[in-house]
Amino acid sequence: MSATTVVSTGSTGGSSSTSAGGATAAPLEHVADAVLELRGIRQTYGTGEAAVEALRGIDLVVTRGDYLAIMGPSGSGKSTLMNLLGCLDIASEGQYLLGGVDVSSLDDRQLAKVRNQQIGFVFQSFNLIPRMTALANVELPLVYGGVKSAERKRLALEALDLVGLADRVDHRPQALSGGQQQRVAIARALVTSPTIVLADEPTGNLDSQSTDDVLGILDSLTKVGRTIVVITHENTVGAHAARVISIRDGHLVSDRRNRPLGATRGNGAAV
Numbered sequence: 001m002s003a004t005t006v007v008s009t010g011s012t013g014g015s016s017s018t019s020a021g022g023a024t025a026a027p028l029e030h031v032a033d034a035v036l037e038l039r040g041i042r043q044t045y046g047t048g049e050a051a052v053e054a055l056r057g058i059d060l061v062v063t064r065g066d067y068l069a070i071m072g073p074s075g076s077g078k079s080t081l082m083n084l085l086g087c088l089d090i091a092s093e094g095q096y097l098l099g100g101v102d103v104s105s106l107d108d109r110q111l112a113k114v115r116n117q118q119i120g121f122v123f124q125s126f127n128l129i130p131r132m133t134a135l136a137n138v139e140l141p142l143v144y145g146g147v148k149s150a151e152r153k154r155l156a157l158e159a160l161d162l163v164g165l166a167d168r169v170d171h172r173p174q175a176l177s178g179g180q181q182q183r184v185a186i187a188r189a190l191v192t193s194p195t196i197v198l199a200d201e202p203t204g205n206l207d208s209q210s211t212d213d214v215l216g217i218l219d220s221l222t223k224v225g226r227t228i229v230v231i232t233h234e235n236t237v238g239a240h241a242a243r244v245i246s247i248r249d250g251h252l253v254s255d256r257r258n259r260p261l262g263a264t265r266g267n268g269a270a271v
Contacts, residue, residue, distance in 0.1 A: 033063045034097070035196055035227045036085065041094035043080050043250075054080040056250035058094070062196075062229065066261055067222040069230045069241035077250040079200070082231045086119055086198050087111050099195050116144050120189030122199035126181045128173040128188075134160060135169040138188045145192065159187035163217055179210025186217055190226075197221065199230045203237055215240050223264045240265060 031037055041058040044051050054077050062068055072078040083089040084096060087103055096103050099118060106114065115121075128137045138156040147155070160169055163183040173181050182202060189197050199218070203211040219240055222228055230237060238244045242261065246254040259265065 037097040044092045065225045067228045067242040069238040069244045072247040076247045118195040120194035120197040124201035124204040134184045159191040196227045
């Protein structure tokens with residue numbers, strides 16, 4: 001499906017939102033099997049002559065189990081788009097449905113719950129807490145989610161085993177390599193079984209071997225039906241994705257599919 005052509009295939013009870021200008025948009029029908037849907041997304045910072053339009057009418061649908069890379073140069077708008085996809089910011093105009101729910105209708109508490117339970121974040125700088133072990137870092141989203149201690153530990157151990165770090169659960173970040181730290185971060189992203197894994201330049205701080213390891217894990221995750229969205233400027237990272245869209249000056253300028261939805265790349269590490 002093209003990123004710029006959205007076909008609604010069945011309503012699940014549409015939702016509506018109000019643009020920054022105050023007008024109420026028409027209800028957006030939920031696309032079958034869509035994990036996230038954007039329509040007419042604009043993001044503007046500042047007002048009047050000082051206004052900067054970071055996103056200029058983005059239309060995008062990502063279906064369940066897809067592996068999408070969003071690529072573009074510095075200043076293209078890809079980081080702004082990531083913040084919107086991660087519910088870290090709300091669009092100035094347009095509609096964003098995550099799992100069929102219009103996120104603009106959610107209050108701060110509800111958005112925090114969405115970020116905790118539906119979105120697994122992986123950051124370039126890992127964002128691990130130095131004083132905590134790998135196990136405790138992975139447990140953290142579950143702590144915020146109110147999961148009891150025994151269940152937290154079980155789920156965190158499973159996630160660390162999934163990324164090949166069952167023998168590093170008691171290590172703190174400073175005792176781990178960069179690649180191992182990023183694998184802990186991936187385990188933390190997976191531990192809540194989120195709707196999507198959202199990775200922002202996940203290999204940007206890694207050497208070539210660690211990059212291969214992390215990309216192998218992402219390849220393996222898509223084999224078992226995980227939905228992955230990666231923000232990157234690296235062609236080697238984009239080549240692993242099933243679908244690649246390019247963004248420039250706030251516009252989606254291309255959308256290509258490297259392989260059919262559900263097909264695997266074939267060289268991901270066994271996870």
